[in-house]
Amino acid sequence: MTIPPRPDPDQVSAARAWRRMYAMAKPRLSRANAVVTVLALGLGFAIAAQLHTTRAQPLETLREDELVRVLDDVTQNNERLGTELRELERTRDALEGGASNSAAAIAAARERAETLGILAGTLPASGPGVRITISDPAGEIPASLILDAVQELRDAGAEAIQIGAVRVVAGTWFTDASDGISVSGTTVHAPYDIEAIGDPTTIATAMDIPGGVVASVRGKGGETTIASLDTVRITATVTPAAPRFATAQPSGK
Numbered sequence: 001m002t003i004p005p006r007p008d009p010d011q012v013s014a015a016r017a018w019r020r021m022y023a024m025a026k027p028r029l030s031r032a033n034a035v036v037t038v039l040a041l042g043l044g045f046a047i048a049a050q051l052h053t054t055r056a057q058p059l060e061t062l063r064e065d066e067l068v069r070v071l072d073d074v075t076q077n078n079e080r081l082g083t084e085l086r087e088l089e090r091t092r093d094a095l096e097g098g099a100s101n102s103a104a105a106i107a108a109a110r111e112r113a114e115t116l117g118i119l120a121g122t123l124p125a126s127g128p129g130v131r132i133t134i135s136d137p138a139g140e141i142p143a144s145l146i147l148d149a150v151q152e153l154r155d156a157g158a159e160a161i162q163i164g165a166v167r168v169v170a171g172t173w174f175t176d177a178s179d180g181i182s183v184s185g186t187t188v189h190a191p192y193d194i195e196a197i198g199d200p201t202t203i204a205t206a207m208d209i210p211g212g213v214v215a216s217v218r219g220k221g222g223e224t225t226i227a228s229l230d231t232v233r234i235t236a237t238v239t240p241a242a243p244r245f246a247t248a249q250p251s252g253k
Contacts, residue, residue: 076202080157118160121169121238125160129197129232130204136190138221143174143181145220146192149213150174156206158198160234164188167236190222200228 091108117123132149134141150168153161161168166183175182180189196203204226208214214224 072205076157076199120240121160121167121236122240124237125197125234126231127159127197128200128228128230129158129160129195130200131227131229131232132194132196132207133225133227134190134192134194134217134222135224136192136220136222139190140220141181141190141192141217141222143176145213145216146181146183146194147174148216149194149207152206152213153194153196153198153203156198156203158196158203160197162195162234162236164193165236167234167238169238195232195234197232197234204228 094108114123118125134146134149146163150161150163150172163183164186166172166186166188168183172184177187180187181192182188206212207224207226217224
């Protein structure tokens with residue numbers, strides 16, 4: 001009978017060491033890790049929003065008082081993002097705190113899901129904001145001007161926007177119609193009512209900058225009224241489109 005050779009002890013130890021290192025290197029999915037990932041994505045969204053807000057503008061054409069106003073807007077946005085960053089850091093610390101991980105993770109996940117639902121337009125929202133009414137007696141205001149208004153609202157930090165009965169989200173599109181404008185396929189007639197949730201003062205200032213929406217509407221023979229409200233209720237929602245190519249994968253696969 002042939003006795004198989006004994007493996008070299010050094011080789012056995014090396015193999016075990018490699019297996020142990022491989023096991024340690026494998027990612028371990030936990031509820032806390034998942035929520036921390038979501039929080040990181042939320043912070044990334046906030047940073048992207050700030051970069052979008054401070055995109056290049058023709059500052060050399062502005063007067064001194066206009067530059068001061070722009071600086072104030074940027075400062076307010078920085079302060080708001082700083083507050084959000086500190087809140088995310090506190091939530092992260094709570095998730096990494098030990099015994100309370102599970103409860104903190106669930107609470108953070110619910111809060112983040114609600115926030116993302118509002119930003120995506122799948123949930124109604126309420127909060128302080130403005131109601132903007134744009135009249136168009138001459139029928140000269142194009143859809144592109146309403147799109148400009150939406151862009152200025154976003155730049156001013158608006159978190160939820162509704163035009164007429166249509167929720168405005170990232171994929172909303174605008175075209176001219178024979179008797180108004182089309183917002184993602186829904187015809188909206190003048191006067192155009194736009195509701196937005198955000199800081200009323202910041203939004204009103206952004207809309208009335210020289211050469212902005214208010215001036216452009218006036219140049220088309222229309223008028224813009226901006227009402228600051230303690231509570232704006234955004235009731236319209238959108239149904240997210242089903243993915244055409246991506247499919248969900250079970251955790252760990």
